[in-house]
Amino acid sequence: MTPMPTEDIPLQASTSATEMAPEETFDVVIVGAGPAGGQCGRVLAQQGYRVLLIERFRDFYRNNFSSGGTPLETLRRFDLPETVVGSWWRQLEIVTSQKHGRWTSTQTQGAVLDFARLRQFLADEVTRLGGTVWMGCRYVSHHETDGGVVITLKDNLGQRQRVVQAQVLVDATGPARAVMEPGQLGKKDANLLTGTGIEYLIRVDDDTYQRCAESLVFLLGHRWIPRGYSWVFPMGDGQLKVGAGVVNRAHQVVATVEPLKYYVELLIRDYLQPSHYEVLDVHGETLRYRLGLRDRYADGRVIAIGDTVSTVNFLGGEGIRHAMVSAEIAQRFIVERLKGTRTDFSGYRDAMHRQFLAPWTISERLALKKYLADSDRLVDKVVTYLAPFSLEEVVAILFDYRFEKISKGLGAYLRRRVRSVLRWPYRWVRRWFSRPSSPTPAPGNPPEG
Ligand SMILES: Cc1cc2nc3c(=O)[nH]c(=O)nc-3n(C[C@H](O)[C@H](O)[C@H](O)COP(=O)(O)OP(=O)(O)OC[C@H]3O[C@@H](n4cnc5c(N)ncnc54)[C@H](O)[C@@H]3O)c2cc1C
Structure with a gap:
């Protein structure tokens, strides 16, 4: 947990509260x-x-x-x-170990x-x-x-x-x-789930800022940060909020997890790649849910x-x-x-x-599965499932918790998979029947197309 600045000054010896009249x-x-x-x-x-x-x-x-x-x-x-x-945002990006999804709107979303x-x-x-x-x-x-x-x-x-x-x-x-x-x-307390986040406020060069200016970026997956996610939010005036947060429980697949600072610096170095930056503030907190x-x-x-x-x-x-x-x-x-x-x-x-x-x-349930149980390939699928949606629909899922919409994305994904699996035998059969004079392909010959 990030140390909290303490403001507490020891109390002088005083009359007990029960004896003091309310002021x-x-x-x-x-x-x-x-x-x-x-x-x-x-x-x-x-x-x-x-x-x-x-x-x-x-x-x-x-x-x-x-x-x-x-x-x-x-x-x-x-x-x-x-x-x-x-600042305002009208774009959302989800970056996983292997995938990058980007949803954009002409309208400000938040x-x-x-x-x-x-x-x-x-x-x-x-x-x-x-x-x-x-x-x-x-x-x-x-x-x-x-x-x-x-x-x-x-x-x-x-x-x-x-x-x-x-x-x-x-x-x-x-x-x-x-x-x-x-x-x-x-x-x-077995029912108390804690999650700790740390965030740097950084000033970056103009090119880097412009790339992030109207976008909320979330990074997921074992490459970027197991047990949670990291993020880049624009704050205006050339400043970005870059942070990382994890659930404080063991991951079922990933054994070793680095300190949070490591993931924030990984994000800056490998994802943002600014030509230069300056750290203006570091802050953090632990959520207890x-x-x-x-x-x-x-x-x-x-x-x-x-x-x-x-x-x-x-x-x-x-x-x-x-x-x-x-x-x-x-x-x-x-x-x-x-x-x-x-x-x-x-x-x-x-x-x-x-x-x-x-x-x-x-x-x-989704948080426990996504952050503490899923393989990296399953985390990549978050981008795949959300791919068919508009930004407004992604916002409805992620901010209005309209999870029933995910089944639409999953359905579209399954239909695409079935089509791609059936594609080559279907083409092969079609071509074979459309060329009555061509010789029968030898067993083991790859189908064309
Ligand atoms: C790293 C991080 C990033 C986040 N990012 C987002 C985000 O992008 N968007 C979003 O919507 N939410 C975000 N959240 C969550 C959001 O900030 C909290 O859910 C929200 O602040 C909760 O508001 P609250 O008023 O209930 O509690 P808090 O904001 O925690 O306020 C509680 C206040 O009580 C004071 N207090 C505590 N004990 C005492 C005491 N004994 N006497 C007097 N005062 C006391 C504290 O100092 C504090 O100011 C983030 C949280 C973290 C940790």
Whole structure:
């Protein structure tokens, strides 16, 4: 796992939280200002609720880990401004050990978001709409009382403990699951699948940039990276995001796997081949995904959103859009609770499962097969199966999880195979019958054509 920059400063000896009176009261306290927490704070503040959004890092450039590849729908659905966009894409490439597929459209299909600017925009929205944002502030613990939930925080910047009260506490801490599962990081859990990604932000020469300017490129297969995939995304201004991510489990076929850095540098050297490049930043993160979405969704006054409840899609690693969708689902339940029309969060898990469970179950099976079991030849077939599709259809499969469309590609592939297998005996028979005067070919003579 890539080391995370730590912002934590040891707490001064202090009065215990249970003894300290809350310094402020909010309707909702949201822990974690990722896409899930930021969007949740934004929609609740918009409705006039008193929101506190806290983030353990003092600014969003300190954990700028996400590549930000997303379809256009994300910008439309969440009304995001162009200022959060690094670049746009209208081409997709899949490179495997033996194959190279390219799908192009005349229409823009999506964006590469600037992850730091996206989260800054959402936090600024919370403030603009009357909410409060505390950066450099870490969740420590909470306990419920008759009147609500009392939350102890650690202000890393002021080096002091802060206590606040709320009606609802939201765990939006992503893979940390800091509120729902405190102290559980690193504990054994057979259902928890982890995947680690590392990414370099590089500046490249103009020719190299232009080749990649409007394209999302994914590299798969044992030559490029067993157990996962690597990628090249354009970020504008001559900058590319080049990264590699792997599932942290053994591969059934490939015994030796190199450190992630090796695969990023292999991609730069053998695939991109820039005449020169400069590394501007290196960042990374570990995703933690619970198979079958068996996470805890709510507990008393606490409700969990985003990657805390495995909204990241484990096949493609796309999670920004889904984290924001989960925030919108959760806010309905939060608002009802604040209005007093519900007394608990029952039904929330079912609402989330209706949105995610079916496509996520197929995605996790495909991910385990593709990344941990398939031979290199089978990985090459990804390009073969997708070959008959337009870019819009490939986007529907990979971003809208319309997996039923794959059977069309598989059907077309099988028809092509059957035709090519039947081709030479058919030609041979046809020619033989169309030349009544020609001598019978000697046994073993190769058929013509
Ligand atoms: C290398 C990599 C590349 C990726 N690329 C893409 C991509 O191209 N497209 C895409 O859509 N998705 C991508 N993802 C996935 C996507 O970034 C995540 O799914 C998404 O960020 C999840 O959002 P979230 O808000 O649930 O959690 P996070 O974004 O993880 O946010 C959680 C926040 O909580 C904070 N926090 C944690 N603990 C505490 C605490 N105790 N107190 C206060 N704050 C706390 C963290 O600092 C963090 O800011 C990528 C992920 C990785 C690792």
